[in-house]
Amino acid sequence: MANGQLIFVSGGVRSGKSAWAERRIQGSAGTRKVYLASGQAHDPEMVQRIHRHQEDRKEQDWITIEQPLHLEKALPFIEDGDAVLWDCATTWLANELYEGWEKGASCAGQPGCMEQKWANLKNTIHSLQCRTKLLVIVSNEVLDDFVRDDTYQRWLGRIHIWIAAQADEAYEMENGMAQKRK
């Protein structure tokens, strides 16, 4: 099967990027609508928020796969011809980079750890593209500020540049308006 379409969309908080991405999936010719979620609930408000989103999507026949870490583990659940929305790269990176942090050994502090995860992610995105009709990757704009976390922000820039280069289309979301950059 030929590679499906890849769309990259990034924007600020509450810029409407997720809703826009959902509409792109809904309007696609994908056989199933799959929501690949990287978010993790750390407090009751987050639990509620995630639950509410899940309920909303269930009504619209979405299939939700929660995969905060190791995105490749979601691959067996993806079928040929699916339309997949991955939300989002920023959360995924935070999860992966600080995995093991509570045990005092985060990935960020171990040489080669993030490089390995990054290689896995690139393979996973390629595998998803091979199978899906449409893959939409959502991310956030967090690099137009003072550098607060050099490792995180450097990786995020690298990941975004790569995804944007792979993408058939790339959009920057400004308050609900999708600006086409590619």
Next chain:
Amino acid sequence: MRIVFGGAFNGKREYVKKRFAGQEVEWLESELPKGSVVFSTIVVTGIEHRIKTQLGNGISEFQIREEIQQMLAKYKDYKLIWVLTDMNRGIVPIDPLERELRDVLGRIYQFLFSEATEITRIWYGIPQNLKGGDGR
């Protein structure tokens, strides 16, 4: 004078390097050109670091701007490219020096934007033409 502008780690330097590949360029990190420059193209990057140090040493915004204006006049016959990092879309910093830096940078960038004949914004490696130029 040209400007390549965008957020941190968006591939601005890579873009400039690719565009001037094979050409001899005077590449300056966190400093302004001084004295005689051999090559006809000058790339000035990381002025935010230089300006932060200057402000920390008590040099005024007026003096910083004077210095830039004098430098523009002195090197007006060169092909000058500024690589400017957007740092002004975040939360108000707690550190007073960083707050001052944001204000000063914002005003200096506005001045440089008004002087530039060509401005390219880089968003994750993708160039977008904001002023003049051919949009490459």
